[in-house]
Amino acid sequence: MHEALVDFIQSLPVWLQWLGGMAAAAIPFVESHFGTLIGVIAGVPLPIAMLAAIAGNAVSMLAFVFAASAARRKVLARRTPAEAAPEPTARRQRVKRMLDRFGVPGVSLLGPMVVPNQFTSSILVSLGANRTVVIVWTSISIVLWSIIFALLGQLGLAVLS
Structure with missing residues (x-):
C-alpha cells in the first residue's frame, strides 16, 4: 500500500x-511538522516536502496574525478608556501565562506542542505582543519543527525499511 502511494x-x-504539501500544512493541527512528515511518508522528495509545508504553514500563520492584528485594532478603537476588558477565555489565559513566563520566543517555539501555531501567534498578537516579533519567532518555529519532523520521518522510514 505504501509503495502504491509513493508511486x-x-x-x-x-x-x-x-500544492498538496502547502495545502496540508496550512491546516491548523497539521502545520509544517505534520505536513513535512506526511510528505516524507508519501514519498515526496524531502526538500519539496519541507519547503512546501513551511510555505503553506507560514502563509496560513500570516493570515491568522494579520486578521488578529486588525481585529485587535478595531476592538481597541471602539473601547472607551473606562470600559473594562471582557474576561479572557481559558485558552487565552494559558497563553498569557506562557507569554509572561517564556516571552514571545518561548511561546512561539514551545506553543506548537500544545496549540497550533496559527492560533498561538494570533493570540499573542491579540494580547498585545509586537506583530513583527511574533511573525519572526513563529516563522523560526515553523522551520525548526519542520526540520525535526523531517528527521523523524526519515528515521522512521529507515527503521521500517
Missing part, C-alpha cells in the same frame, strides 16, 4: 506535490 505521489507533477 502515485511521485507520478504527479512537482507543482502538484508542492
Whole structure:
C-alpha cells in the first residue's frame, strides 16, 4: 500500500506535490511538522516536502496574525478608556501565562506542542505582543519543527525499511 502511494505521489507533477504539501500544512493541527512528515511518508522528495509545508504553514500563520492584528485594532478603537476588558477565555489565559513566563520566543517555539501555531501567534498578537516579533519567532518555529519532523520521518522510514 505504501509503495502504491509513493508511486502515485511521485507520478504527479512537482507543482502538484508542492500544492498538496502547502495545502496540508496550512491546516491548523497539521502545520509544517505534520505536513513535512506526511510528505516524507508519501514519498515526496524531502526538500519539496519541507519547503512546501513551511510555505503553506507560514502563509496560513500570516493570515491568522494579520486578521488578529486588525481585529485587535478595531476592538481597541471602539473601547472607551473606562470600559473594562471582557474576561479572557481559558485558552487565552494559558497563553498569557506562557507569554509572561517564556516571552514571545518561548511561546512561539514551545506553543506548537500544545496549540497550533496559527492560533498561538494570533493570540499573542491579540494580547498585545509586537506583530513583527511574533511573525519572526513563529516563522523560526515553523522551520525548526519542520526540520525535526523531517528527521523523524526519515528515521522512521529507515527503521521500517
